[in-house]
Amino acid sequence: GENVEQHPSTLSVQEGDSAVIKCTYSDSASNYFPWYKQELGKRPQLIIDIRSNVGEKKDQRIAVTLNKTAKHFSLHITETQPEDSAVYFCAARMDTGRRALTFGSGTRLQVQP
Amino acid sequence: DGGITQSPKYLFRKEGQNVTLSCEQNLNHDAMYWYRQDPGQGLRLIYYSQIVNDFQKGDIAEGYSVSREKKESFPLTVTSAQKNPTAFYLCASSLQMNYGYTFGSGTRLTVV
Numbered sequence: 001g002e003n004v005e006q007h008p009s010t011l012s013v014q015e016g017d018s019a020v021i022k023c024t025y026s027d028s029a030s031n032y033f034p035w036y037k038q039e040l041g042k043r044p045q046l047i048i049d050i051r052s053n054v055g056e057k058k059d060q061r062i063a064v065t066l067n068k069t070a071k072h073f074s075l076h077i078t079e080t081q082p083e084d085s086a087v088y089f090c091a092a093r094m095d096t097g098r099r100a101l102t103f104g105s106g107t108r109l110q111v112q113p
Numbered sequence: 114d115g116g117i118t119q120s121p122k123y124l125f126r127k128e129g130q131n132v133t134l135s136c137e138q139n140l141n142h143d144a145m146y147w148y149r150q151d152p153g154q155g156l157r158l159i160y161y162s163q164i165v166n167d168f169q170k171g172d173i174a175e176g177y178s179v180s181r182e183k184k185e186s187f188p189l190t191v192t193s194a195q196k197n198p199t200a201f202y203l204c205a206s207s208l209q210m211n212y213g214y215t216f217g218s219g220t221r222l223t224v225v
Binding site: 001006009032034042043044045046049089093095098099100101102103104105106 | 146148153154155156157158161163169171172203210211213214216217218219
């Protein structure tokens with residue numbers, strides 16, 4: 001089955017700096033890669049996603065890049081703000097077989113004011 | 114709240130007891146999922162259902178059971194066979210399997 005590894009497990013940045021979280025996946029059949037943000041005590045919320053026919057997607061301060069050859073994808077947050085502090089999860093899904101999401105272990109992002 | 118409701122929010126179980134966690138959605142989604150969240154381990158898939166009256170085991174199905182008798186409901190039973198049930202349980206749904214998830218607010222289960 002699919003395996004997703006996520007790094008780093010914790011990340012601390014100064015307000016205004018950029019943050020990058022990286023994930024690798026094992027199954028080349030995976031073709032959908034969402035990112036979720038989970039604030040303390042709340043449910044995960046989808047913040048951005050990318051499909052395998054696209055190399056990059058951007059939504060305001062958030063962008064995701066995908067390298068299918070290397071089987072990794074990354075979340076980029078620019079001009080970080082204290083409200084970006086949360087746990088971020090990457091995930092991957094295949095289009096055939098078991099099509100449920102496989103999640104990474106999460107990254108706790110702390111933005112220091 | 115958000116179209117998918119989990120109850121209860123907190124649940125305490127004595128060892129040897131079975132407990133059932135509720136998950137109801139009014140989003141008309143076909144697919145539903147149960148994940149377990151432990152610190153530092155992300156979300157691990159317990160069971161999922163693509164359609165009514167059908168469900169599949171995930172990565173950590175041992176000690177759990179589910180049913181999908183109605184499109185709106187996907188209850189999870191944590192049986193006494195689950196040796197380490199203390200965790201945060203998240204239910205999710207999606208329009209179909211290849212769409213993004215909407216999560217419930219979760220149930221925190223503690224064995225006392």
